[in-house]
Amino acid sequence: MERFQRLDAVAVPIARPNVDTDQITPARFLHKPRSDDHGNYLFHDVRRRPDGTPDPGFVMNRPEYAGAQVIVAERNFACGSSRENAVWALYDHGFRAAIAPSFGDIFAANGLKNGLLPVRLPEDVVAGLIAALEAEPGARVQVDLEAQTVTLPDGSVHPFEIDPFSRHCLLNGVDELDYTGTLAPQIDAFMNRYGRENR
Amino acid sequence: MSEAPTPRTMLEKIWSRHRIVEREDGQVLLFVDRHLVHDGTAPAFAALHRRGLAPRAPERITATPDHYVPTDHRDIAAIADPERRFMVESLVRDTARHGITMFGLTDRRQGIVHVIGPEEGLSQPGMIIVCADSHTSTHGAVGALAFGVGMTETTHVLAHQALWQRRPRTMRITVDGALGPGVVAKDVILAIIARIGTAGATGHVVEYAGGAIRGLSMEGRLTLCNMSIEAGARAGMVAPDDTTHAYLHGRPHAPQGADWEAALARWRALPSDADAVFDAEVRLDGAAIEPMVTWGTSPEDALPIGGVVPDPAGAADADRRAAMERALAYMGLTPGTRLAEIPVDRVFIGSCTNGRIEDLRAAAAIARGRTVAPQVEAWVVPGSGLVKEQAEAEGLDRVFRAAGFQWREAGCSMCLGTNGEIASPGQRCASTSNRNFVGRQGPGARTHLMGPAMAAAAAVTGRLCDVRRLAAGG
Known part of the structure; x- marks a missing residue:
């Protein structure tokens, strides 16, 4: 996993609640191999008109938001399906952080394991941020994982919470799989006992 | 001491x-x-x-x-x-x-x-x-x-x-009383999601309790827990009881013989203790739940079939109004239209939500002796090969085929269309699946979620329909 420490980047506002993972990656792209650029599938059916050309009405298509690495949305962002493809699509498109008042649980877990940091901020702060980003397209935000703060375009600084271990993994670019491997003796011992007790 | x-x-x-x-x-x-x-x-x-x-x-x-x-x-x-x-x-x-x-x-x-x-x-x-x-x-x-x-x-x-x-928070959703005639587990879970919203249980594990839940068959409980995620829940659960034990007894991978008795003893100790405290409590009156359908593009957009397409002007806030306007535009619906007048093009009976034998029996009871409306393409996709076999042993396949339904092989199929089985842009589908998201059943496809008998009723009448009207012989 790529390390995540600090980010200073353009943020794009998605001024909608309950954006589901079917919107982020439509199901007909789920069989695409991880080696594909899943950024091409990101918001596939809302970014484009039926003839396949970019829809200028969709916020991400505005030139001021080009190169955005932070996506900001209203509550319950990325709810629904467990498809990790939703994280891959955002990540491959260049996003490294998502800011919302709340996330689908599975999406948030998937993001932490793929270098896409989910940042929960209070609903009124997010509403203000979305309004600011719409008023001044191309405005930047800073996300500091070490300090666990987000700095908004108006200079205000907001703390956020994250599981310490997930933070450690992101800061150092390591993943859980290897760490858990060091606990193999404990897993063995548990399984032996559990197997005896649950025939 | x-x-x-x-x-x-x-x-x-x-x-x-x-x-x-x-x-x-x-x-x-x-x-x-x-x-x-x-x-x-x-x-x-x-x-x-x-x-x-x-x-x-x-x-x-x-x-x-x-x-x-x-x-x-x-x-x-x-x-x-x-x-x-x-x-x-x-x-x-x-x-x-x-x-x-x-x-x-x-x-x-x-x-x-x-x-x-x-x-x-x-x-x-x-x-x-x-x-x-x-x-x-x-x-x-x-x-x-x-x-x-x-x-x-x-x-x-x-x-x-x-x-x-990390241990999730706990939420108990209690549905008291008895469900009315024609009201099934799908209606209960749609009513719950309509009440608490698609993020209502985010971060929680839901335990469903109360008389209406105890009264559900295993199939009904599976439908209920299936859509817990549509309320944002990490998981849904129902305490095991005699219904659970009877369902599992003798199944190929269930414990057998002395192991079965040992397992039963463990299982009987599982239900929450009487005075256990949950982080959140929600309570519904089972008798007040009616057959439900969705009108929008989120499972929380659900109403009793007797209702009308809601007016965004009546929304609680600007956010909700905008979401409703987008949903109605996508769904091609006008506020005030009676839900029971909305015509359908496709019907999908199946999925992990409603693809079990009890679901097919309920749908077949409505299809029996009736005919799928001429403009409707209706599919029945059993949830497993064994469900299909059981349905065929009971003659349900013949009932469906005689009525003009397609009788198909097991799979996820039109619930999400990953296998390529989708509805066309603009087509309206009465579906027993779990998500009515934009594009879920194909780009531009419009999904109305409902229970299996309601979906069968939509197939034979060609429009969303209160199944109680057909069940009463109307």
Whole structure:
């Protein structure tokens, strides 16, 4: 996993609640191999008109938001399906952080394991941020994982919470799989006992 | 004198029994009893193999292809799209390589992974069950903690048969009283989601309780728990009782003989203690629930069938008004239209929500002696090969075919269309599945969620319809 420490980047506002993972990656792209650029599938059916050309009405298509690495949305962002493809699509498109008042649980877990940091901020702060980003397209935000703060375009600084271990993994670019491997003796011992007790 | 033990919820009991180690930050490494695997799991096996690893406990994994399989034939080689065929072939190859039990496409036990788990007795009370699919919440109906995970977590479970989790909060949703005639589990869960919203249970494990829940069959409880994720819940569960025990008894992977008695003793200790405290409580009156349909593009957009398409002007706030306007534009609906007047083009009866034998019986009871409306294309897709076999033994296939329904093979099919079975842009589908999201059943397709008898009623009348009217002979 790529390390995540600090980010200073353009943020794009998605001024909608309950954006589901079917919107982020439509199901007909789920069989695409991880080696594909899943950024091409990101918001596939809302970014484009039926003839396949970019829809200028969709916020991400505005030139001021080009190169955005932070996506900001209203509550319950990325709810629904467990498809990790939703994280891959955002990540491959260049996003490294998502800011919302709340996330689908599975999406948030998937993001932490793929270098896409989910940042929960209070609903009124997010509403203000979305309004600011719409008023001044191309405005930047800073996300500091070490300090666990987000700095908004108006200079205000907001703390956020994250599981310490997930933070450690992101800061150092390591993943859980290897760490858990060091606990193999404990897993063995548990399984032996559990197997005896649950025939 | 020792103090009385602290009362515990069922979640707490299951959680503590599966704790391998706890980290300083409070996350727990949980042992996973059962890992269910489907044909979308190829990336997890690939990630495992890249690290030179093999599954830690292949005997605890069961596989079946469901997402990418066709429902008009059973020949992998005949899957036209090479990338989709690759997904199904990968599952065959990966499971063979590691000695994992697999119900392949021509095995009568093949089906939707959330149908076969309970059906085979693989899903048992007190277990922790995971699968790379959000509808894994289904298995909580037997009194298990079952939840969906992403591909990286799937790789982790393959490698270690365990998963890091922080204990979710608990929510009890109590549905008191008795359900009215024609009201089924699907109506209960749609009414719950309409009440608490799609994020109403985010971060929680829901335990469903109360007289109306106790009165549900196992199939009904599976439908209920299946859509817990549509309320944002990590998992849904129902305490095991005699209904659960009777359902599981004698199933192929259920404990047998002396083991069955030992298991029963464990299972009887699982229900939440009488004075256990939940982090949140929600209460509904079962008698007040009516047959439900969705009108919008979120499962929370559900109303009794007797209602009308709501007017965004009446929304509580500007956000909600904008969301309703977008939903109505996508759905091609006008405020004030009676829901029971909305015509449909397609009907889909099936999915991990409503593809079980009881669902097919309820739909067939409405289809019997009637004919699918001329402009409607109606499909019945059994949840598993065994459900299909049972339905055929009862003659339900003949009822459906005689009425003009297509009778198909088991798979996820039109619930999400990963196998290519989708509705056309603008088509309106009465569906027993779980999500009415924009584009869920195909780009531009419009989904109305409802129970199986309601879907059958929509097929034969050509429009959304109060099933109680047909059941009464109207």
